[in-house]
Amino acid sequence: MNIEQLRTDTPGVEHVIHLNNAGAALMPNQVVNVMTGHLQLETRLGGYEAAGQSAVELDNVYNSIGRLINASPGEIAVIENATRAWDMAFYSLPLGPGDVVLTSSTEYAGNYIPYLQLKKLRGIDIRIIPNDEYGQVSLSSLQEMLRDDRVALVSLPVIATNGGPVQPIEEIGALARAAGVLFLLDACQAVGHIPIDVQKIGCHMLAATSRKYLRGPRGMGFLYVEKSLCRSLEPVFLDLHSASLQTPDTFEIRADARRFENWECNIAAKLGLGAAVDYALEQGIEPMWQRIQQMAHYLRSKLADTPGIILQDNGSTKSGIVTFTHQGSSAAQAQQWLAGQDKRINVTTSTVRSTMIDMQQRGLEEVIRASIHAYNTVTEIDATIEALVRMSRG
Ligand SMILES: Cc1ncc(COP(=O)(O)O)c(C=O)c1O
Known part of the structure; x- marks a missing residue:
């Protein structure tokens, strides 16, 4: 892993200490160049004509995502966000x-609200899988809950928006498969962060975003739907891209996962997502994950020795998302302090509104979230700790 090269590729590191990679990471030049190149093409040729000229590259976006998660291109839909x-x-x-629907305590509100909506509209039932002693999904509890044949879906995030454990997704997938239950995985914080192999996990569906650990542009994401499920799953919305009119009275839905897409799309951003995936694959997901763990471990060990700081992460495998609270300051105050003119350290806050069940279970209203990527350095972490020490002194 060539950290210097990673940083040379990332102009943002000259301006900020960016520890908000779980929000939106800094894009490398390789991504920005592809996007601006396409915008130039649109400027010169026209939007439709530029897309036509980029047809092969656009098709390759599906190949790249397929390689990233070990799926076939026909199992991928590119959609505007996770x-x-x-x-x-x-x-x-x-x-x-x-x-x-079985979910984890760490479920994201953006997914939990749809569960509640279908509870209201269709009478589904939502059950939270208890955690084990490490604070991650208890596999024995899940196995027990799966005995109920009313269970139709297991659905949870690999890594929560407020940090915490990397869930044991391969074990969860194996249990769901054995019970004949569909498994929908939210890999929003996981792609580009940890190795994701849908064959090994055995998930039937997986959603992800571009702008976080993949380091792609905002306003892009993708969905994986296993081939055998794809044809039997009728998309809730259709248009003339996902389906085609056969006669004035009949239509046919596409066979592949693009049946979940819609027609109009930010083509430059789609190409940017492809470039981000290619860049991540070039670096190697496994070495980046090793580096992220190493740097996150360093940050946690430094935070543990910092007066006023309380670490809030749990899980036997911890991700690059490091969360903590400060005894004398609110999360927003800490964020503001770190972002100050002389420091320019980007962290963010995560509140009970995003992961209510988990935060309430742990008695937390909010946490400060510092999310590490492979391009972050010891020097940046030391500067962050120094700023926090200064904040504690008041
Ligand atoms: C765990 C998790 N799931 C889903 C999302 C939503 O992703 P997007 O904003 O791309 O729709 C987020 C965003 O923060 C997230 O952290």
Whole structure:
């Protein structure tokens, strides 16, 4: 892993200490160049004509995502963000009265609200899988809950928006498969962060975003739907891209996962997502994950020795998302302090509104979130700790 090269590729590191990679990471030049190149093409040729000229590159975006998660290109839909990608899968499932959705305490509010909506509209039931002693999904509890044949779906995030454990997704997938239950995985914080292999995990559907650990542009995401499920899952919304008119009275839905897409799309951003995936693959996901763990471990060990700081992460495998509270300051005050003119350290806050069940279980209203990527350095972490020490002194 050539950290200097990673940083040379990332002009943002000259301006900020960016520890908000779980919000939106700094894009490398390789991504920005592809996007601006396409915008130039649109400027010169026209939007449709530029897309036509980039047809091969656009098709390659699906190949790249397929390589990233070990899926075939026909199992990928490119959708404007992880939420819509997830929605397209979730709302398309034929869930009805009494069907049970199993989720984790770490579920993201953007997914939990749709569960509540289908509870209201279709009478589904939501059950939270208890955690084990490490604060991650208890596999024995899950196995027990899966005995109920009303369970129709297991759905949870690999890594929560407020940090915490990397869930044991391969074990969860194996249990869901054995029980014949669909498994929908929110990999929004996981792609580009940890190795993701849908064959090994055994998930049926997976949603992800571009701008976080993948370091792609904002306003882009993707959905994976396993081939054998794809044809039987009728998308909740259709248009003339996902389906085609056969006669004035009939239409046919596309066979592949692009049935979950819609026609109009930010082509430059789509190409940018492809470039981000290619860049991540070039660096190697496994070495980046090793580096992220190493740097996050360093940050946690330094925070543990910093007066006034209380670390808030749990899980036997911890991600690059490091969360903590400060005894004398609110999360927003800490964020503001770190962002100050002389420091320019980007962290963010995560509140009970984003992960209510988990935060309430742990008695937390908010945390400060410092999310590490492979391009972050010891020097940057030391500067962050120094700024926090100064904040504590007042
Ligand atoms: C765990 C998790 N799931 C889903 C999302 C939503 O992703 P997007 O904003 O791309 O729709 C987020 C965003 O923060 C997230 O952290």
